[in-house]
Amino acid sequence: MALPEIVLPCLDEAEALPAVLAGLPPGWPVLVVDNGSTDGTADVARAHGARVVAEPRRGYGAAVHTGLVSARAELVAFLDGDGSLDAGLLPQLADDVTSGRADLAVGRRIPEPGSWPWHARAGNALIAAELRRRGVAVHDIAPIRVARREALCGLGIADRAFGYPLELLLRAGEAGWRIVERPVRYSRRGGGRSKVSGSVSGTARAVRDMAGLLR
Numbered sequence: 001m002a003l004p005e006i007v008l009p010c011l012d013e014a015e016a017l018p019a020v021l022a023g024l025p026p027g028w029p030v031l032v033v034d035n036g037s038t039d040g041t042a043d044v045a046r047a048h049g050a051r052v053v054a055e056p057r058r059g060y061g062a063a064v065h066t067g068l069v070s071a072r073a074e075l076v077a078f079l080d081g082d083g084s085l086d087a088g089l090l091p092q093l094a095d096d097v098t099s100g101r102a103d104l105a106v107g108r109r110i111p112e113p114g115s116w117p118w119h120a121r122a123g124n125a126l127i128a129a130e131l132r133r134r135g136v137a138v139h140d141i142a143p144i145r146v147a148r149r150e151a152l153c154g155l156g157i158a159d160r161a162f163g164y165p166l167e168l169l170l171r172a173g174e175a176g177w178r179i180v181e182r183p184v185r186y187s188r189r190g191g192g193r194s195k196v197s198g199s200v201s202g203t204a205r206a207v208r209d210m211a212g213l214l215r
Contacts (some may be wrong), residue, residue: 002147003028004094005073009063010081011035014044016189020083021048025091031071033064033080041081051152058144061157061164068152077146083191084115085144091185093146096180103177106145106169107184115188126167127210136173138181141165141210151177159213166210 006028010017014037024030032045032052042052055066064078075097077090085107093105109116128139143165155171157164172179 002073002075004077004090005029005031005071006077006087006090007033007064007067007071007080007098008045008050008081009033009035009060009067010037010041010045011058011063012039012041013081014039014041016083017041017044017081018048020079020081020087021045021050023083024079025087028090029073031067031157033067033070035059035062037166048212057160059161061160061162061167064164065157065160068111068149071149074149075123075146076149076152078144084187084189085109085142086187088144089144089182092182093144093180096182097146097148101178102180104145104147104168104172105180105182106146106175107142108137108138109180109186110140110183111186112188115186117196121215127214130214131166131169131173134170134173136169136179138179140181141169142184146185152193163210163213163215167213170213 006024010032030050032050034042034052034054036056036058045052053066053070055063075094079085079087090106096102096105124141127141131138157167157171159167
């Protein structure tokens, strides 16, 4: 099987991106989805050898979906472009899928001090608990995951905002997918402030988007 393709949804990540790209598994193709950045994110990505596509409609789900349909590899890996997650886990997640142990392999964030504000952590824990109640055995809605491209497209995920990762897990659970969750180091982001966990209002918007999917 060809190497997995890494999709990085990015909004104003020019500061963090060089280190993120340097830390990815060697040789894996990289697709940066520029979600309307104004800081030259796309230029930085191209200068460091990444392929770039644009998704001007703002929203995490919009950027991820564009990356999914634009990817060329059979296996796709998703990772935030802010440098907060350890990309060293990606080969293990990919092996979980290619070996047949999992249909979807995801990360469970293990935070370093100061990396995960209490409000974001609490919202994540509540939603993950509801997922487990529904039979989806995960403890995190982490933005690092690996799966087969065609299978992901077949789930028909409709959310184009912060609810995308939750809808993915819900639909995967409903489809009977085998899901493997592995610990991943979660550090302070490489630059700027998180659009979600960086403020109480950002966390509230994400929880609102996700809560609508759990009704």
